[in-house]
Amino acid sequence: xxxxxxxxxxxxxxxxxxxxxxxxxxxxxxxxxxxxxxxxxxxxxxxxxxxxxxxxxxxxxxxxxxxxxxxxxxxxxxxxxxxxxxxxxxxxxxxxxxxxxxxxxxxxxxxxxxxxxxxxxxx
Numbered sequence: 001x002x003x004x005x006x007x008x009x010x011x012x013x014x015x016x017x018x019x020x021x022x023x024x025x026x027x028x029x030x031x032x033x034x035x036x037x038x039x040x041x042x043x044x045x046x047x048x049x050x051x052x053x054x055x056x057x058x059x060x061x062x063x064x065x066x067x068x069x070x071x072x073x074x075x076x077x078x079x080x081x082x083x084x085x086x087x088x089x090x091x092x093x094x095x096x097x098x099x100x101x102x103x104x105x106x107x108x109x110x111x112x113x114x115x116x117x118x119x120x121x122x123x
Contacts, residue, residue, distance in 0.1 A: 002026035002112045004095050009117030012085055016121070020080040022095030022114055029107055031099040036069060036080045038091035038119075045094070049080060062088070085121045092116040 008020040020036065035050035049069035050058050057069055068081040078095060095114040100107050 002028055002097060002099070002101060002110050004097060004112050004114035006093065006095050006114040006117040009093060009119045011120045011122065014086055014121055014123050016085050017081070017083045018085065018119060020082070020093055020095075020117060020119075022078040022080075022097075024076045024078075024097060024112075027101060028110075029100040029102050031097060033099075034069075034071065034078050034095065034097045036078075037094045037096060038089075039094070039116075040091040043091075048093070051078070082119070085119075087121045087123045089119060090121050091119060093119050 003025050004022050006020060006022050008018060010018060012018055031053055033050060033052050036048045037045050038048050039045040046060065048060050048063055049067055051069050051071060059067060066082065066084045071078045082089065094116045098111045101110050
């Protein structure tokens, strides 16, 4: 299976920047998509940014122009660069990756989540 570990969260003032990292470990046959989600207290988890296997990206309207998702294949790491942060961006951020891995002689689907990292933006 594939394990994901996030880092880079913290406390920042409005207008500041943070970069989240999501390091993946485990053997994969292919990656179908990866994404960053967030969940604020009392709210449902929402998709913030996503990237397909051919690196097409999509963003939540509220973060367009401020957040950028990218990946470094050599490091098995996905990033979320967050600029001009707003108090409304405060949430726990989770990375997600979906793809296929080899289990014995079978190719199986995985859908892995990180443990989450807290982002707090003060006004």
